[in-house]
Amino acid sequence: MRRNKQLPDAQGYFGQFGGRFVPETLIPALDELETAYEKAKRDPSFWAEFDFLSHDYSGRPTPLYFAERLTRHCGGAQIFLKREDLLHTGAHKINNALGQGLLARRMKKRRIIAETGAGQHGVAAATICAKLGLDCVVYMGEEDMQRQALNVFRMKLLGAELRPVSSGTKTLKDAINEAIRDWVTNVKNTYYLLGSAVGPHPYPVMVRDFQSVIGKEAREQILAQCGRLPDYIIACVGGGSNSIGIFHPFVNDKNVKFIGVEAAGKGIRTGKHAATLAAGTVGVLHGAKSYVLQDDAGQILGTHSIAAGLDYPGVGPEHSYYKSIGRATYVAVNDKEALKAFQLLCQTEGIIPALEPAHAISYAAKMAGSLDKEQIIVVNLSGHGDKDMDIVVKALGVTL
Amino acid sequence: MSRIASAFAQAKHTALIPYITVGYPTVETTLKVVPLFASTGCDIIELGIPFSDPLADGATIQQASYEALRHGVTPRVCFEVAQELRRRVKIPLMFMTYYNPVLKFGLEQFCSKCAAVGIDGLIIPDLPPEEGKELEQSTKRHGLDLVYLLSPASTEERIRLVTSRSSGFIYLVSLTGVTGARDKLPEELESFVARVRGRTEKPLCVGFGISTPEQARRVARVADGVIVGSRIIQLLDKDKSLKNACSFIKCLREALL
Numbered sequence: 001m002r003r004n005k006q007l008p009d010a011q012g013y014f015g016q017f018g019g020r021f022v023p024e025t026l027i028p029a030l031d032e033l034e035t036a037y038e039k040a041k042r043d044p045s046f047w048a049e050f051d052f053l054s055h056d057y058s059g060r061p062t063p064l065y066f067a068e069r070l071t072r073h074c075g076g077a078q079i080f081l082k083r084e085d086l087l088h089t090g091a092h093k094i095n096n097a098l099g100q101g102l103l104a105r106r107m108k109k110r111r112i113i114a115e116t117g118a119g120q121h122g123v124a125a126a127t128i129c130a131k132l133g134l135d136c137v138v139y140m141g142e143e144d145m146q147r148q149a150l151n152v153f154r155m156k157l158l159g160a161e162l163r164p165v166s167s168g169t170k171t172l173k174d175a176i177n178e179a180i181r182d183w184v185t186n187v188k189n190t191y192y193l194l195g196s197a198v199g200p201h202p203y204p205v206m207v208r209d210f211q212s213v214i215g216k217e218a219r220e221q222i223l224a225q226c227g228r229l230p231d232y233i234i235a236c237v238g239g240g241s242n243s244i245g246i247f248h249p250f251v252n253d254k255n256v257k258f259i260g261v262e263a264a265g266k267g268i269r270t271g272k273h274a275a276t277l278a279a280g281t282v283g284v285l286h287g288a289k290s291y292v293l294q295d296d297a298g299q300i301l302g303t304h305s306i307a308a309g310l311d312y313p314g315v316g317p318e319h320s321y322y323k324s325i326g327r328a329t330y331v332a333v334n335d336k337e338a339l340k341a342f343q344l345l346c347q348t349e350g351i352i353p354a355l356e357p358a359h360a361i362s363y364a365a366k367m368a369g370s371l372d373k374e375q376i377i378v379v380n381l382s383g384h385g386d387k388d389m390d391i392v393v394k395a396l397g398v399t400l
Numbered sequence: 401m402s403r404i405a406s407a408f409a410q411a412k413h414t415a416l417i418p419y420i421t422v423g424y425p426t427v428e429t430t431l432k433v434v435p436l437f438a439s440t441g442c443d444i445i446e447l448g449i450p451f452s453d454p455l456a457d458g459a460t461i462q463q464a465s466y467e468a469l470r471h472g473v474t475p476r477v478c479f480e481v482a483q484e485l486r487r488r489v490k491i492p493l494m495f496m497t498y499y500n501p502v503l504k505f506g507l508e509q510f511c512s513k514c515a516a517v518g519i520d521g522l523i524i525p526d527l528p529p530e531e532g533k534e535l536e537q538s539t540k541r542h543g544l545d546l547v548y549l550l551s552p553a554s555t556e557e558r559i560r561l562v563t564s565r566s567s568g569f570i571y572l573v574s575l576t577g578v579t580g581a582r583d584k585l586p587e588e589l590e591s592f593v594a595r596v597r598g599r600t601e602k603p604l605c606v607g608f609g610i611s612t613p614e615q616a617r618r619v620a621r622v623a624d625g626v627i628v629g630s631r632i633i634q635l636l637d638k639d640k641s642l643k644n645a646c647s648f649i650k651c652l653r654e655a656l657l
Binding site: 028174296 | 466526553573
């Protein structure tokens with residue numbers, strides 16, 4: 001326990017990954033944020049409010065559900081699903097948005113900015129801002145706005161101002177660039193509610209801490225239901241917030257293996273993928289040193305995934321660290337496999353998963369068959385698939 | 401004394417430091433415009449190595465960077481351009497870029513190559529001194545200056561840190577924001593410069609937002625150097641004769657005498 005508890009170090013590093021590679025203007029703001037977060041972290045009343053709202057507003061705890069028919073279908077290890085899809089707003093993103101929203105209010109910052117890829121974090125941020133009475137501006141790539149039109153409408157309904165991002169690849173990466181530019185400009189009155197476990201210190205640790213509620217619950221639940229810890233925890237990895245949230249509370253349980261599933265898109269060999277840990281190299285993107293997808297000249301590459309929430313050329317520094325010390329294994333699942341797993345879960349369990357965790361389901365289903373029936377796999381079902389209906393309709397070639 | 405330090409030591413007026421993105425709109429433009437600027441009285445020239453995710457830059461330099469990247473302007477191309485320019489001009493040349501292309505090239509290789517082609521210093525806006533220790537070893541080994549930045553948001557403690565670690569000069573960001581021409585500079589500019597002046601003997605150069613001779617004149621009253629970027633990029637756009645950019649530089653030069 002002790003060794004991992006100390007990470008990140010005072011400079012925000014997990015091993016050689018992390019840090020603060022940002023313009024000077026943001027350093028005082030990150031210092032202020034770090035101080036405020038450290039203070040809140042030690043304040044029981046902060047966590048009391050977080051727990052209360054997690055329960056009454058977000059709908060925690062979420063069930064750890066034994067997927068009996070899926071298990072039987074795969075014919076091997078028992079598969080349990082951590083049902084983050086049942087949360088308010090339909091995904092794990094609300095955990096972090098709530099935590100940071102409460103922190104922003106304590107810091108007396110009334111203007112909240114956020115970036116979003118699939119729109120799940122944008123919706124969560126807009127929701128929490130509405131609930132706490134804060135102003136909300138969401139940056140979203142134009143391409144993502146097209147493929148997630150319903151979430152765009154949701155955010156607007158919730159009172160957020162949507163700012164389309166037309167620079168670069170017009171996806172999450174560029175939405176983060178634009179949010180950082182806004183923050184640099186309006187740093188005095190603005191709180192940047194970053195949605196994944198990426199970015200400059202203290203974001204990766206803060207987002208991990210708020211998302212760790214997933215793993216803490218799962219750990220208690222599996223002990224209560226099975227009397228032992230799982231053999232594998234499987235979660236999808238884009239920036240890596242749902243996965244670090246479920247992994248971290250098990251980090252010192254050495255027999256629990258972590259598997260992070262990235263998006264292989266149209267196949268890693270085609271270059272149209274988002275498998276940062278599986279196929280990337282060490283670099284600096286969005287304020288942290290971590291694995292990134294880049295070319296020989298250090299330019300960040302465009303990515304592709306059927307799941308907008310995984311469509312990102314970077315990854316949280318703690319995942320890079322887990323990879324470097326062998327604590328977690330990172331694999332990749334392509335669009336087609338994810339789509340198949342999406343349908344499989346619909347048909348075996350009556351659960352429509354988001355396309356992001358469908359990647360984790362796909363890997364778990366494949367793996368379960370090769371394991372014996374005593375083994376236990378926990379999959380983080382990080383979000384609900386309602387947002388993906390248009391994409392799935394198109395991908396399956398269906399006419400409505 | 402480094403070429404940059406002696407440029408300030410010898411200067412009889414406020415230094416004029418233009419920024420251009422290498423390869424925007426074309427590599428030929430860069431090769432032509434830098435000698436023209438040097439002969440129009442510019443004291444140092446910042447050559448921007450384009451990066452895909454320039455998060456400290458506003459729309460103008462973002463556009464210029466994307467355009468240059470589309471033309472295949474890599475760090476290697478920038479080194480070739482710098483080498484060619486070094487044959488043609490005597491004033492200090494600096495690279496301005498983001499940390500990732502430097503890291504990917506290899507910190508030591510990058511600095512050694514800079515020294516070999518005649519680059520005098522580096523400005524890396526996403527590299528605060530806390531993260532710069534490794535690069536500093538290489539810049540020092542190869543006699544390059546590494547310029548750190550300060551912003552109006554910097555605390556006294558950070559002013560102390562940056563002034564002690566920055567070499568060549570200190571880059572004062574005039575405003576809290578990204579690069580880009582502005583109608584107005586902040587009122588607190590003079591007091592910000594004075595705050596830093598009290599802490600260091602090193603030259604202070606102000607950049608971000610400066611786009612008119614009047615603004616440059618105002619900055620020159622308190623600073624040792626004036627950095628102008630986005631406005632020049634706008635003037636280079638679609639003007640093959642380079643007349644507009646050069647007459648703008650001339651106006652700036654006159655404003656700073």
